[in-house]
């Protein structure tokens with residue numbers, strides 16, 4: 336290695352979004368390469384509210400690969416991390432930093448070790464897809480550090496080997512993961528269908544649902560579904576291929592009624608597959624079901640759907656409103672039915688883009704008690720309230736893909752030591 340001293344640390348920091356599937360990935364045809372049994376489509380969420388930031392560093396001083404997640408050191412010995420590291424290393428190119436007098440040749444990367452620090456700007460315990468943003472960010476930042484010259488599609492195939500849904504976090508806007516046909520997974524990649532500006536009316540409200548239940552991980556849940564469910568076969572073969580075509584069309588035409596119809600139907604079918612698994616898997620709880628009921632009732636009372644719902648492998652509801660006005664009515668309904676428990680203040684109950692609260696006319700927690708019942712529930716049965724059943728709401732929107740953060744102050748590792756700051 337041609338460098339002045341062995342003291343240097345070279346690093347890169349990047350930020351990568353999470354994504355929510357509107358046509359779900361559930362089931363693998365190859366467990367180790369992470370190859371799915373059907374295509375899927377997702378919406379990338381605004382990284383301002385939900386993202387992973389990762390700093391990767393390389394130095395001749397490092398004697399092993401190490402990683403810190405949200406400040407705590409974690410093991411990199413798992414197969415998924417190892418595979419991502421190996422795949423990226425094998426694609427590394429020469430790197431030269433003249434100012435620092437650093438020259439790393441392609442072959443040197445095999446012997447150099449990396450330090451990785453990753454941080455989620457949302458609570459990991461909330462059960463929001465942190466592995467998608469995490470693996471996408473790991474692969475994206477390492478690819479930049481190691482001067483990997485491959486396109487985003489090829490990088491998505493590497494991120495896929497960390498966690499399937501991670502491949503869709505390499506782009507902003509609307510993304511399709513093409514299942515591919517090859518046994519080596521080389522054609523199982525993500526592509527962008529449209530960027531985040533294409534349909535910028537959409538507003539997303541996530542209800543983080545209080546839950547004490549330990550959930551089955553997506554990885555083992557989908558394995559059990561593939562092994563035991565008959566419905567999953569029908570879904571992958573007959574249902575999803577058509578839905579993918581229709582969803583692409585709905586996105587292209589910004590056709591909200593079709594988009595909502597397809598997204599809700601697909602979420603419900605995914606959870607039906609979970610019920611069809613032996614033993615059955617329950618990801619949604621009573622609160623999730625109540626939120627579905629509330630949206631369905633409202634959509635039915637309007638001429639066409641106003642809100643789409645979708646649920647991943649957990650009870651949290653991701654609600655997509657057709658525009659900001661609808662999102663304000665949605666939040667009003669949600670706050671009416673699910674007021675915060677007494678010790679919660681408004682600023683921690685509604686997070687993300689809080690400006691929607693102004694449109695709802697809520698400036699203080701006390702204003703929630705005064706909200707009127709939505710017209711569609713006023714009829715025969717008195718509307719019920721479920722205080723404390725939602726932990727908090729996140730207001731956000733579709734967002735951009737991965738970006739580099741050039742500002743050294745945003746790095747999570749010290750430029751001198753390469754250890755967490």
Ligand code: DP6
Nearest residue numbers: 356359360498499500553554647648
């Ligand atoms: C329900 O990507 O977490 O969120 O590939 O085993 O890491 P692994 O699973 P993961 O599964 C995500 C499943 C889902 C649907 C989706 O995101 O498409």
